[in-house]
Amino acid sequence: MPERRISFLAGDSGRTFASTGLVVMRESKAFFQHILSNPPQPEGRDFEAILAWRHEIVHFIQSISTSYLYAHSVATIRYAFNVLDNFQELLNLQKKRTKFEEITEALSTREFDLSVRDLLEGVAVIEAYKMSDPNPTLARFLDHRDIYFTGDSKSCYRRTFDYLSGQLDNLSAYYLLTPLSFLALQDATPPKSFKTIVEDLLPNISLDLLLHASIKQMCSYLGMNIQDHLFCRLDNIPSEKRHPILYECAKYALALLGKSTFTNMVCRPSVIESSGIDINAVEALLPPMVVFSSTPGTKLEGMTFGLAKQNKDFEAVIVHTTGLIGAAERLTVFRDSSALYQFCPHKAECPHYTSALCFNYFAPPSLELGYRNCGFVRFFESRTKIGPDEAWSRLKAM
Amino acid sequence: MSYIIPIKASLTNTDELSRVLSGVKAKGLDVSVQVTNSSGLAMDTATVGLFFELAKVTVPALITALAFVWVEHLKSKKKTEKPEHPRVTLKPTVVIETDAGNIRIAVDTSNIQSSVTKVSLPKDLEEITQIRLEEEYA
Numbered sequence: 001m002p003e004r005r006i007s008f009l010a011g012d013s014g015r016t017f018a019s020t021g022l023v024v025m026r027e028s029k030a031f032f033q034h035i036l037s038n039p040p041q042p043e044g045r046d047f048e049a050i051l052a053w054r055h056e057i058v059h060f061i062q063s064i065s066t067s068y069l070y071a072h073s074v075a076t077i078r079y080a081f082n083v084l085d086n087f088q089e090l091l092n093l094q095k096k097r098t099k100f101e102e103i104t105e106a107l108s109t110r111e112f113d114l115s116v117r118d119l120l121e122g123v124a125v126i127e128a129y130k131m132s133d134p135n136p137t138l139a140r141f142l143d144h145r146d147i148y149f150t151g152d153s154k155s156c157y158r159r160t161f162d163y164l165s166g167q168l169d170n171l172s173a174y175y176l177l178t179p180l181s182f183l184a185l186q187d188a189t190p191p192k193s194f195k196t197i198v199e200d201l202l203p204n205i206s207l208d209l210l211l212h213a214s215i216k217q218m219c220s221y222l223g224m225n226i227q228d229h230l231f232c233r234l235d236n237i238p239s240e241k242r243h244p245i246l247y248e249c250a251k252y253a254l255a256l257l258g259k260s261t262f263t264n265m266v267c268r269p270s271v272i273e274s275s276g277i278d279i280n281a282v283e284a285l286l287p288p289m290v291v292f293s294s295t296p297g298t299k300l301e302g303m304t305f306g307l308a309k310q311n312k313d314f315e316a317v318i319v320h321t322t323g324l325i326g327a328a329e330r331l332t333v334f335r336d337s338s339a340l341y342q343f344c345p346h347k348a349e350c351p352h353y354t355s356a357l358c359f360n361y362f363a364p365p366s367l368e369l370g371y372r373n374c375g376f377v378r379f380f381e382s383r384t385k386i387g388p389d390e391a392w393s394r395l396k397a398m
Numbered sequence: 399m400s401y402i403i404p405i406k407a408s409l410t411n412t413d414e415l416s417r418v419l420s421g422v423k424a425k426g427l428d429v430s431v432q433v434t435n436s437s438g439l440a441m442d443t444a445t446v447g448l449f450f451e452l453a454k455v456t457v458p459a460l461i462t463a464l465a466f467v468w469v470e471h472l473k474s475k476k477k478t479e480k481p482e483h484p485r486v487t488l489k490p491t492v493v494i495e496t497d498a499g500n501i502r503i504a505v506d507t508s509n510i511q512s513s514v515t516k517v518s519l520p521k522d523l524e525e526i527t528q529i530r531l532e533e534e535y536a
Contacts, residue, residue, distance in 0.1 A: 004399060005524040011404040011434050011445025018439055026404075027527065028497045045495055045528075055441040108437070120439060128441075148441075150411070155443060295497045296524045341434065347399070 003367055005296040010341040013052035016059035019073040020322045021245050023056045023287040024362060029301040032292060054128040058269045060287040062120055064250040065266035066185035067230040074243050075103045080328035084383040087391060091398055101332050114191035119181045122160030125149055126177055130270035138174045167198050175211050179218055182267040186229045215267040245318055252307050253284035289318045291362045299366050319363045323376045326360025346371035355392030401523055402447040407531035412444045421467035428454040457523055462514045465492050465505045468531045488533035495528040496520055
């Protein structure tokens with residue numbers, strides 16, 4: 001039987017699962033390799049694919065270098081596994097909100113008119129642009145934004161830039177949005193911290209000084225201590241708060257790049273493109289695992305970088321953890337959703353397909369292997385002690 | 399087996415694109431329009447796709463229907479909007495993206511059907527990864 005095409009994403013060009021470091025690309029690996037080895041056109045499909053890839057790289061860097069997103073990822077895994085490990089308790093909750101749902105919503109909740117997602121996306125938009133345009137300028141960025149990120153200041157892709165340019169000016173926002181967001185994301189309440197930096201601290205500092213400052217100098221001007229930041233205290237993180245994937249990736253990148261280079265790169269990711277640093281070292285800042293949609297008749301393919309390239313087990317942990325967090329989402333956040341996008345080729349025969357608990361399991365078995373060899377079912381059962389189909393029917397019977 | 403093809407167009411928002419694409423169903427094709435709002439960390443604000451059962455739709459039928467609704471939309475737009483550069487003529491174009499590359503169809507508004515049939519289309523709908531509805535200089 002010929003393999004079907006598996007389109008991992010219904011529409012997104014790419015997506016980052018910040019909690020596990022997994023990146024999913026809509027294009028096939030063959031197409032992706034083609035654009036990586038040929039200079040992309042300044043617009044159109046090639047450009048969009050490379051832009052999406054760089055956008056997702058920025059999100060991965062945020063996940064290993066900012067205290068907030070790192071802690072959020074640790075909590076996401078912990079609460080997701082709580083949902084699965086205590087499935088009977090979930091049923092007893094009778095649809096009351098779980099900690100997992102609270103942590104899932106935390107990224108998008110706007111406090112002080114801003115959300116953490118606004119901060120993360122604002123940086124990804126501007127840094128991916130700076131990486132992709134051979135001659136990046138403010139004017140060209142504003143045009144780029146109007147083409148690829150339409151909408152107004154309500155959009156999470158535009159909100160922080162618009163806010164900052166309103167407080168300062170367009171040019172200052174163009175240069176300062178990324179490092180200031182980076183500093184705010186080291187705090188437990190990034191939106192509040194960002195506003196405090198911009199509205200209370202910046203008026204007392206010369207903008208000229210800030211525009212040319214390193215992140216270390218910037219910290220000092222703002223009365224912050226860079227030693228408080230995540231990557232400066234990795235070794236002090238207690239074992240129960242060490243993320244099974246992101247902690248290892250951060251440690252690996254720090255060891256390869258050294259603290260100074262690592263710091264410069266993570267606070268302004270676009271410098272990676274012009275750093276001249278050894279490609280193997282820079283690879284440590286790439287998402288450890290990328291999966292691609294397949295082409296018709298071929299099997300699924302992925303690419304691994306850094307630690308995942310050296311260790312197959314690490315790769316498996318990324319895929320399984322992403323799938324299990326997805327199952328927890330389905331059992332809580334998306335419980336009543338009737339139209340989750342599913343890419344699995346075993347729709348007709350798999351008894352677990354209808355539950356859609358596996359909707360984020362990006363390694364479905366091939367048609368040849370058959371649905372009975374699905375790793376998701378095995379891992380789900382090992383945590384909940386029941387099969388996905390049974391879990392779903394018990395939940396729906398509630 | 400079901401399949402979804404993301405559709406892109408230079409329209410103001412997803413609602414407008416959804417309205418245009420609803421015309422494909424009106425042309426008798428068994429498809430549904432799906433709008434996905436991005437909730438995770440991703441580059442797209444929202445995406446619009448055409449969802450259908452592979453056995454119920456063919457490549458020429460889908461592309462022809464898309465060409466028709468795109469031409470109709472551009473015609474209705476021209477009636478209500480003044481052209482920015484009156485001397486420049488733009489031609490409706492359907493771009494089919496596949497793993498092997500892009501197929502561009504410049505649509506002759508006086509004979510939409512033949513614009514589609516004279517192009518070598520992908521044999522299988524699964525070969526299509528995305529479709530763009532554009533306008534290019536005539």
